[in-house]
Amino acid sequence: MNTQPKHIAIIMDGNGRWAKKRLMPRTVGHARGAANVRHIVKTAHAMGVRYLTLFAFSSENWRRPPEEVSALMGLFLQYLASEVAEMRAAGIRLRVIGDRSAFAPLLQSRIDQAEHDTADNDGLHLTIAANYGGQWDVLTAVRAWQAAHPERSLQELDPAGLATHLSTAELPDPELLIRTGGESRISNFLLWQTAYTELYFTDVHWPDFDDAALNKAVQWYAQRVRRFGRTDEQVLQPYSAEHHPSTALVIEKDIKIG
Numbered sequence: 001m002n003t004q005p006k007h008i009a010i011i012m013d014g015n016g017r018w019a020k021k022r023l024m025p026r027t028v029g030h031a032r033g034a035a036n037v038r039h040i041v042k043t044a045h046a047m048g049v050r051y052l053t054l055f056a057f058s059s060e061n062w063r064r065p066p067e068e069v070s071a072l073m074g075l076f077l078q079y080l081a082s083e084v085a086e087m088r089a090a091g092i093r094l095r096v097i098g099d100r101s102a103f104a105p106l107l108q109s110r111i112d113q114a115e116h117d118t119a120d121n122d123g124l125h126l127t128i129a130a131n132y133g134g135q136w137d138v139l140t141a142v143r144a145w146q147a148a149h150p151e152r153s154l155q156e157l158d159p160a161g162l163a164t165h166l167s168t169a170e171l172p173d174p175e176l177l178i179r180t181g182g183e184s185r186i187s188n189f190l191l192w193q194t195a196y197t198e199l200y201f202t203d204v205h206w207p208d209f210d211d212a213a214l215n216k217a218v219q220w221y222a223q224r225v226r227r228f229g230r231t232d233e234q235v236l237q238p239y240s241a242e243h244h245p246s247t248a249l250v251i252e253k254d255i256k257i258g
């Protein structure tokens with residue numbers, strides 16, 4: 001049995017289909033989705049989850065109709081305006097990852113302000129991925145590493161070195177990734193960071209993803225055997241480590257995958 005995940009990442013998908021099923025515009029689905037973000041953040045915090053990372057807008061979502069994109073930007077602004085004071089008081093630290101330079105100046109400054117206002121908090125670490133792409137993150141990290149070490153060759157770059165330049169450098173990798181909305185793909189979310197993450201796919205659309213649905217995902221996670229490349233026997237018989245030090249008990253901090 002695994003203990004409760006410290007870091008849960010969620011691809012919040014299915015807002016549009018949630019609305020369509022009810023003969024409503026897609027933007028209504030997004031508004032309901034935003035309301036559910038408020039709810040799930042509170043629930044995760046109350047459960048004692050330390051890190052929650054939510055995929056809100058991908059680098060590919062600019063391809064959507066302009067009205068839908070601007071409705072999403074409006075919801076993001078509204079979310080920041082209505083939630084940050086409460087987050088600050090509740091001990092939630094907000095980070096936004098992704099290329100924010102593409103956002104309107106007002107949204108950029110509200111994001112900066114929200115991060116600043118909650119920077120001293122150490123309760124739940126809430127990370128919103130907006131204009132985020134996993135490929136962008138890895139490429140940006142490689143370039144940043146090179147810029148930070150102009151005297152070194154790229155041949156010297158290793159996984160740990162790269163990870164320190166990812167947008168998630170301050171966060172542990174997620175143990176559990178949930179995708180709502182019925183699709184079984186990553187859609188350019190945390191590509192590097194999910195190397196050994198347990199992937200949970202559910203048909204529930206994001207606006208309907210409630211406490212019971214979150215609990216079900218966490219229960220599912222608890223049953224997974226995490227081998228990190230080792231065999232079942234190595235993982236399930238930790239005492240063998242005494243006799244064979246090379247088959248040490250799987251300790252997460254001990255795996256830096258690359």
Ligand code: IPE
Pocket residue numbers: 012013014015016017018056057058061072181
């Ligand atoms: C997820 O819901 C929200 C965003 C991608 C911004 P969708 O809008 O993708 O909903 P579906 O997949 O069309 O149902």
Ligand code: IPE
Pocket residue numbers: 011012013014055056057058061183185187
């Ligand atoms: C992934 O959902 C991005 C977010 C949830 C923000 P999409 O709806 O954009 O994914 P695809 O296009 O179906 O892969």
Ligand code: MG
Pocket residue numbers: 013014015181
């Ligand atoms: Mg979708």
